[in-house]
Amino acid sequence: MASTSSAGAPAVSHGFGPGKLFLNWFVLVCLTFSTFGVSQIPMPVNYHLAAAICIAVVKLSLVVLFFMHLWWGEGINRIVFLTSFVFLLVLMFFVMADVGTRFKLSNSRIAPLPQVDQRLMPTGMPPGMGSIPQGHSDGPGQSSGKAGEQ
Amino acid sequence: MTAPITAAAGTQPAPEFPKKSYLNDGTTIRSWLLTHDHKRIALLYLVGTIIGLFLGGIFAMVIRLELLTPGPTIIEALTYNRMFTLHGLVMIFMFMIPVIPGVFGNFFLPIMLGAKDVAFPKWNLTSWYVYMAGSALMLWGLITGGADTGWTFYAPYSTTTTTNITPVLLGVFIIGFSSILTGLNFIVTIHTLRAPGVTWFKMPLFVWAVYATSIIQVLATPVLGLTTLLVSAEHAFGFGFFDPARGGDPILFQHLFWFYSHPAVYIMVLPSMGVISEVICSVARKNIFGYKMIAMSSLGIAFVGFFAWGHHLFTSGQSPFDAGAFAAISMLVGVFTAIKVFNWVGTLYKGAISFTAPFAYICGFLFFLVFGGMTGVALATVSLDVHWQDTYFVVAHFHFIMVGAVIMGFLAALHYWFPKMFGRKYPENWALLAAGLIVLGFNATFIPQFLLGNAGMPRRYYEYPERFTSLNVASTAGASLLAFGFIIIAIYLAIALKHGEVAGRNPWGSTGYEWDTPSPPPTENFDKVLVYDRGPHEYSDIPEDHAKVGHAS
């Protein structure tokens, strides 16, 4: 039942007060600067991508849990939000699996090979099924350069 | 609940038509157009979807007449292309997606849960206006702009066609909003407005099916919305997102499109399955067999349906890895569907079946679903699909599911719930005649198409070789039979609306919760406080030994 007591009844008013919300904001700002900082460190682009996504996920969790009160709210809302992300990942997974294992499109404008990192692809694929003729070298840039020359 | 469970309708003296019901609570046009009552909104949806069915049916007849002879018959090639585009879009977005959730879901879901209305009545009305606006925009765009892409909008043709396709795409986008609003409303209603006593596993199976449908609507429709936006932006500005000549990827379009449009098949067929689950135990006068299995297989279909879209891309250049994965997962849909079919047949077994029109449609439904489903499993096999892709075999397959199963469910629901919605009975003999015509007509229309497809006739072609003539004539003849059946239904239902025999509270002697209210129900849905001391599909007076008999309760 709706409790009619006003502010100060901790059982009703869940969620952080302004102080803790400010702290949450401060952590988020720090994370923004850290993702910016990480992006300036020289390292392979896939590491950059992974680091950026990890930090973004942490930021997302902070916003969702504390700003959006998912930490306290009804469990069903957590399920809804998680489900939407699961289905986002389903879409992402199958499309990227397709792009990563597809034969090269016969189009000169796409001469650089599909550049999905094979390590991100599902394992256990039959050998040769998804591999693109020249696509075995590590550095994405290098292989595409070669393909362009051919 | 005090009414005896096995009471036959005939034992009561002639029932009276209730003086006050939702139908006469306000008689002005305004009271209908601004209503928040879920039952009136359901009737508004009925009007909209029947317009859709009528238009889509006319376009279908034009297509069939054109295909009567191998060469040009009544229309030009471009008009033919526009006709099948119109037919597909109108039937899918104006009729099949909204029909059962919009009409019967809106009407019965709150009543079955013991709720006075859906969770957000204003949004419910909004969804109808959004649906009508989107449909109007889509139709206007189709008729004036003459889109000829087919309902699938495949890029890069759709992004380069000279016809004006943007209003059509925006219309589809807007209808998507309506679909989302309906689904969202139902999910929240089911979670928050169940009456005390209606636990999750005492919900009628129709509610379970609509619940699974709503989950798909909410999760999948946004992706279609984005896709239509992308296509219209590309068509207008030449972005090249899906255009290989500009570095885009047309297969990406197909992924995004079918991520919605494959689950959309289950948006259409799941509610129909829910209807069958409701009606089948009423006509068999038996407890539903395997309640939990049917309920869970609805969710299973909804879930697996999201992992199957790639079987539309087998010959599009999708990678073999994806093709294999999607083929395997697609077949799982068959498993869940089979669970339902076995349980329905198990319900009929040793039942005291009354051969009414709803039962005739159930028979049609089971035949079409099994036949369409089996050909679906065959089509999900990559090596076979390569031969059947884009032939009439595929057309016949999905019409068996879409037209066969979905319309059978729709007609079963219409006849089963007609007395509840309007308080009057339909004429049973005419209904059986029409049902016979329709089931025969469907078979005569689409079985020849299976044969045509297998012989290699491609879909969407304006002309065909001489040797396909006889089968095409058979198909057109069947379509005429079908149309004739629908005309009979329209006439007798229109007459029954005014002059039908007064139905009374429970003419079927059904134990569904919705039959505990007066027919037609009052605005607040109930004239007394209902007690949910039985399951929704319980016909046995004596509590059975579950282990021995095997009936779920």
Add this chain to the structure above:
Amino acid sequence: MTPEGWLEPPPLPHHYETEENHKQALRFGMWLFLGTEVLLFAGIFVGYFVFRSYFPEAFEQAGRHLSLFWGTSNTLVLLTSSFTVATAHYFAEHGKNRNAFWLLMASVVMGAMFLCIKGIEYHDKFEELALPGKFFHYNEITAPGGPIFYVVYFFATGLHALHVIVGMSLLTWVAVRCWRKEFSPQYYAPVENAGLYWHLVDLVWIFLYPLLYLV
């Protein structure tokens, strides 16, 4: 006006049993809607990764030509507006409508700032002709796929900006209602739901920022 200084909450809709039930329904409905928003943006993100895998060099080059300064500023502006909205929710829930009003107005102003900065960035892109599809005439990006990057860029940020505009309208609407002192511990759902929408706008940007500007 109740003694505590806020208006009586609106009556409970006839089909709900309890206030709590109604609150839960509103919140749950909003979360479902946010789920649909996540899937609306899903297509864009999928497009981003697909084309990034086709044209990694173009995406890196083009990313370097976006303004890091403006991008980072915009991230901070949106994060801060999220904080003010969350705090406004807290005050509305405790019946302090005036505090909530000012915080919401501050959020709207920050939303406007975000759009202005976005406008500056768009302006630069239009000057450079770094535009999507056939409008692309930008010589700094040599690798193939530049036009596609800008399709992704403009579509993603444009759709996001549209959501910012909708969010600002929602926040303005609840701010006006705060000014009228409509909210109280019994009734604050509009602030909560408008806030949830605004946080989602922020969430989308949390992903767009590193993907477009940083990697």
